[in-house]
Amino acid sequence: MLWYKAWLETRSRFLISLLGIVALPCYLVFDQNADAQPQTPVNWYYHALDNGHRLIVVMWLAAAILLMMGGVLREKATGTISFTLALPVSRMRLMLVRILSGFSQALVLMVIPWCAMYLVSIATGRATSLSQALFHLVLLGAGGLVFFSIAVLISSVVEGEYTAPVVTFGLLFADIAGLGQSRYHSFSTWNFMIGNEYFNRSTQLLVGIPWLHVTANVAVAVLITTAAIKAIQRREF
Amino acid sequence: MIDLPVIQTHRLCKSYGSVQAVRDLSLSVRANCITGFLGRNGAGKSTTIKMLLGMIRPTSGEGAVLGNRIDAPQESVELRRRVAYVSEDKRLYNYMTVAQTIHFTSGFYSDWRPETAESLRRKYELPSDRKVKSLSKGMRTKLALLLAVARRPALLILDEPSEGLDPVGVEQLLETLVTQSAEGTAVFFSSHQIEEVERIADQVAILEQGRLLKDVSLDDVRRCYRKIDLVFSSQPNERDFQLEGVDSVQTSGCQMRVVCNANAEDVIERARALDASEIEVGPISLREVFLSAVSETSRALV
Amino acid sequence: MLFKLTASTGQPLYVQLLQQIRHATECGILKHGDQLPGIRTLAEELIVSPNTVAKAYSELEHEGLLDLRHGSGAFINLNRRARLFTDQVERARRRASELVEQLREDGLRDDEIRRIFEAELLCPGKVVSRR
Structure with missing residues (x-):
């Protein structure tokens, strides 16, 4: 039943996001035809698909942050919290259902657009590479988890409806602008998701999934999520 | 049947910084009874109720509801299975319709009575497909009440249930409470409407500045006061x-x-x-x- | 039958209820074998705690005025003792009306008489009213 609630709560946000994320990158791939025409398939791939990936990452981040708006603390502000907390479920379960349902929606939001983009490429007779697509997805998934968990954590400690997304976006920009260009650029999650660090300049392709980085990102995300659950468990309403 | 108290607290305290919201509250609420909980605004009634339901942690002291300790998370879940609660603000999810809210809530309780829910929905004149968002406060209160009594709770806790109800609504509410009591549910409700409490309660607890001033039976009030x-x-x-x-x-x-x-x-x-x-x-x-x-x-x- | 319970009259509600039932049997509104509503029905009708009705019924049962049959309801039982009691009440009423008449002749107003009666019932023998 909590899943039912989570779905009713987020379905409009989710469907709008999905539509946006599928449409824009597909259009981009389609539209970059002109640019890529004189170049090799690899170049075309680089221009169209990699730009597409960048667009998906940006839009996915925005969608994920907006999806995780709300939650137990937001319910405190709207007054429904005393109803929710009186249900015979533990706070741990409340949080887990919200996180897992949000996460599965976020997963759909990254897989479907990529599939769509891939299909558009095939349909328009462009060069495609399944391994490159998967590589991008792994980066997006692992890096996305970090921002997703940050959005969860912040919505678990601040009450305002728009405070949580504003703070999360703030952190994202700090990551891009602050870390991205500095000597600590390899710590930037944004760079990780975009694939900048793993880009082979001669082939213009991504090489070898950086499992260590992936693991580190997932671990950080798990840590942050645990902190969010603990925060809600300790909270008084 | 042994009538253990449905609510039992021992020297329960809650402070927020230097403010003591509840002080040394030792309360015992009997089963098979309608108990009124009186107190001025800020006397600590809602804080007490929220502590009973595990929403707020007591600063010190202990309490049990239906034999489950209120500060043990797992027991708190167990007690909420058998306690129905209508909160002070009666807020429900704006994005659900009346029917969805009823469907959602029914999923949590094995003792849910669909026929009761349906007959109450008709009695309270709640339109199934109306969004909660567009319900008046009175209708929302009735919906919250419906959700609470459409199962067989051992204890029904209501925080100012009559607030925002018109006179007909108040009569329906009091009648519902009487019905619940007749079915064996212990009723514990706070109210500012002393006349309502005086009509249907067996027992009255008065809280002031976080302290329990009185815990008397209304028969005694009438006989001896x-x-x-x-x-x-x-x-x-x-x-x-x-x-x-x-x-x-x-x-x-x-x-x-x-x-x-x-x-x-x-x-x-x-x-x-x-x-x-x-x-x-x-x-x-x-x-x-x-x-x-x-x-x-x-x-x-x- | 219709009952009238007042919340603040210095008498527990169940006492008011049982007195009204008793009174109804005394003046013939309720007859031997008449059925009273069940505890739950009457409580819902009067909007009082079911315990109030239960207590009144069980006291009346104790007095022998009411038969509580599980599952089928409550029935008025006017046995010989109860009928004797009815006569007794009739006599008492005559005496009370004589007394009231006498007090009126002594120059007391009705509200003063009522106050004296009420005070006497609330606190027997202790009340003085001097002017």
């Missing part, structure tokens, strides 16, 4: 009337009003000994009991 109006020829001394059973003494010039919870005879005896020129004994309403108890406390604390 008296107000005695006295007139003397000169200004009387309040101290002469600090007898056992006297709750409050009020003087204005040569007039005096004594409220006692027992031993009215002794007060009259004393008044006669002091040459009172007029003595009038009368019963006392719950409102007067409440006001006299509360004013006496705030006087004592000044």
Whole structure:
């Protein structure tokens, strides 16, 4: 039943996001035809698909942050919290259902657009590479988890409806602008998701999934999520 | 059947910084009873109720609801399975319709009674496909009440249930509470409408500044509580009337009003000994009991 | 039948209820074998705690005025003792009306008489009213 609630709560946000994320990158791939025409398939791939990936990452981040708006603390502000907390479920379960349902929606939001983009490429007779697509997805998934968990954590400690997304976006920009260009650029999650660090300049392709980085990102995300659950468990309403 | 108390607290305290919202509250609420919970705004009623339901952690002391400790998370889930609660603000999910809200809530309880839910929905005139967002406060309150009583809770806790209801709604509410009680559910409700409490409650607990002032049966109030109006020829001394059973003494010039919870005879005896020129004994309403108890406390604390 | 319970009259509600039932049997509104509503029905009708009705019924049963049959309801039982009691009440009423008449002749107003009666019932023998 909590899943039912989570779905009713987020379905409009989710469907709008999905539509946006599928449409824009597909259009981009389609539209970059002109640019890529004189170049090799690899170049075309680089221009169209990699730009597409960048667009998906940006839009996915925005969608994920907006999806995780709300939650137990937001319910405190709207007054429904005393109803929710009186249900015979533990706070741990409340949080887990919200996180897992949000996460599965976020997963759909990254897989479907990529599939769509891939299909558009095939349909328009462009060069495609399944391994490159998967590589991008792994980066997006692992890096996305970090921002997703940050959005969860912040919505678990601040009450305002728009405070949580504003703070999360703030952190994202700090990551891009602050870390991205500095000597600590390899710590930037944004760079990780975009694939900048793993880009082979001669082939213009991504090489070898950086499992260590992936693991580190997932671990950080798990840590942050645990902190969010603990925060809600300790909270008084 | 052994009637263990449905709610039992022992020296329960809750403080927010230096503010003590609930102090040393030792409360025992009986099963098979309708208990009214009275107190002014900020007296600590909602804080107490939220502690019982595990939404707020007590600072010290302990409590149990239906034998489950309130500060143990797993037992708290267990007690919420058997307790129905209508909160003070009666907010429900704006994005759900009435039918969705009922469907959602029914999924949590194995003892849900769909026919009861449906007949109450008709009685309360709640349109199935209306969004909660567009319900009036009165309708929202009725929906919250429906969700609480469409199963068989062992205990029903309501925080100011009649607030925002029209007179017909209030009658429906009180009737519902009586029905619940007849079905064996213990009812514990807070209210500012003392007359409602006086009509249906068996037992009344009065809270003031976080302390339990009184925990009395209404039969006792009616049988033993008296107000005695006295007139003397000169200004009387309040101290002469600090007898056992006297709750409050009020003087204005040569007039005096004594409220006692027992031993009215002794007060009259004393008044006669002091040459009172007029003595009038009368019963006392719950409102007067409440006001006299509360004013006496705030006087004592000044 | 119709009952009238007042919340603040110095008498527990169940006492008011049982007195009204008793009174109804005394003046013939309720007859031997008449059925009273069940506890739950009457409580819902009067909007009082079911305990109030239950207590009144069980006291009346104790007095022998009511038969509580599980599952089928409550029935008025006017046995010989109860009928004797009815006569007794009739006599008492005559005496009370004589007394009231006498007090009126003594120059007391009705509200003063009512106050004396009420005070006497609330606190027997202790109340003086001097002017």
